[in-house]
Amino acid sequence: MGSQQTDGGVDRDKKVRAIVLHPELKKFSSSSRTPEARLEEAYGLALAIDLEIVLHEVVKVSRPKPSTLFGSGIIDKFHEYIHDNEIEVVIVDTALTPVQQRNLENGWEAKVIDRTGLILEIFGERARTKEGKLQVDLAQLSYQRSRLVRSWTHLERQRGGAGFMGGPGERQIEIDRRLIDERIVRLKSDLELVKKTRELHRSARRKVPFPIVSLVGYTNAGKSTLFNRLTHSDVFAEDLLFATLDPTMRRVTLPSGREIILSDTVGFISELPTDLIASFRATLEEVREANVLVHVRDVSHEDTDAQKEDVKSVLKDLELDQDIQDSMIEVWNKSDLLSDETKTSLEIQSSNNQTTLLCSAITGEGCDDFLDMVEQLLDAQNLVYEFEVPYSDGAALSWLHDHGNVIEQKHHEDGVWISISISQADADKFTSKFDILPDID
The missing domain is CATH 3.30.70 (Alpha-Beta Plaits)
Known part of the structure; x- marks a missing residue:
């Protein structure tokens, strides 16, 4: 009967059951976020790949163990829960060493994915263009290369899915380090061609030059929704982390009649894997070419200040010219979700700063003022x-x-x-x- 469940059968449409654990490493964390906020972000990431999250919990870790991260008591506790609730995947919201990941999989008899693996899984599902897929493949292979072990027998339970959710039969299990290295070389070569093509496109734009205005920001800050409103486009924009991976560019006419190119880019996130930053550098070079940077912030989020610092950290990694950073506009988005008191307070703050603006990409509030602000910045240049x-x-x-x-x-x-x-x-x-x-x- 297709996807119907029968005695001894399996519901093929049933979601993969998973739990999300955020290790609270107080002595080792410099983050200004609360463990609960970090857990909620990890929960949102897990939902982005359509898992059935049965449990998400903060786990205090006073003394991280090099071999397993967690102590034996925690491992035993969750082994029982995983067994009783038929959990197939455990997401650990931190970077695990290959040894820790392998030992936890042995101890829990379930697939274990760390924060890096989870983000790569999302990127693998969201990439749409050839370039996006190349960048994700490169990042995934670089990650997998560090996790090759002599035996993958602990994964020998067939599961559907792709990327890190796959079973033995999947590419990353079968190939060895030499083949991965060869594939990495080919991908880097392909991406170099993409980089050259992008440079040709940029050169063409310089011959018919329009100022470039790039939207940057933490993932799910509302960049694509703002982009759609300003350009009257229908770029994919959902209330999901990393809804946009591939850069999109559209022409926009400012109030004076001057035309600009507006660029929407991939969202940033805390502890963005270094492999991803390297792989997406070709895409993010569009940011480096911008005449004006627009930092779109979700001011309704409790961690908006910490998210701002994470975005600044990534921009620093891109080695942007100081002139571009100095001329950056901050758009305080999602004003429609604020209380009247908070909104009034932020309106006063933004009115005292020529490069900050309160707006709502959903309602359109402040969008005309945003275009005026862009025009003023371009005039100043x-x-x-x-x-x-x-x-x-x-x-x-x-x-x-x-x-x-x-x-x-x-x-x-x-x-x-x-x-x-x-x-x-x-x-x-x-x-x-x-x-x-x-x-x-």
């Missing part, structure tokens, strides 16, 4: 140019008025001398379009 425009080229004069701020204009016998504040990109575009070079004293 402008340079002053002087051009001599012949009277016969009225289209060129009109173009300058549309794309810059006229400082002074004088009429001569042969044409118009104009002093204008305009971006480097627009000045280059004007010169290319109308073959009129700026005056140089």
Whole structure:
């Protein structure tokens, strides 16, 4: 009867049953988040791969054991629970060593996934483009390479799924380190081609230059929802961690008529695996090319300040120019979820800062003000140019008025001398379009 359960049969549509454990390592943690908040984030990550979470719990660990992380009492306690409740997967919300992961799997007789493995599993399910899949494959293989052991017999229970949820028969179990290394070399070569293609695209954009405005932020901060509202697009945006993996770019017209390219990027997260940062560097180079960075924050989240620090940490890893970081806008998103008192307080705070803005991507509140703020920042980056425009080229004069701020204009016998504040990109575009070079004293 298809997916119906029968005596001795299995419901093929039944979700994988899992538990989520967050080890509370007080002496070893520098995080400003509470263990409960960390657990909730791990719970959200687990839900993102459609597991049935039977239990999620904070586990205090006073003395981490090198071989298992947890003490024997904790292992025995959860072994009984795992057995009684038919748990197939245990998610441990920290980075486990290969030895710890293997020993916990032996002790619990269940698949064990650490925080890195869980994030990689999500990325594996969410990647849609060829580039995204290449980046995820590279990160997964780099992770798997460190976990190759002589025997995988402790995993020899057939399970469905992909990535780290698979059984023996899956790629990572069968191949050895040499084959993984060969695959890594091929993936890096493929990604280098992607990088070159991206550079060609960037070069093309420079020839018809538009300022680039990149949205960055903690995962699930609402970047894609804001992107959709501003660009009238339908990029996948759900209340899920890592809803967006592949970068998306759209043209947006500012109130003055100036056009920009708005870029939506992958969300960041605390303790983002280093393999992922390395693999997604080609994608994140779009952030490095930005004229304006927009940090979208979920100010309704209890850990919004800690999330801000995590985003700043990733941006630091990208070695961004200080000028870009100094011109970053903070969009305080999800104002529709705030209490009246909190909203009023944040409105006062944001009004006293020229680069912060309270908004709601859902209701549209503050979005027009956001576009105005972007325009002001781009104007601040402008340079002053002087051009001599012949009277016969009225289209060129009109173009300058549309794309810059006229400082002074004088009429001569042969044409118009104009002093204008305009971006480097627009000045280059004007010169290319109308073959009129700026005056140089």
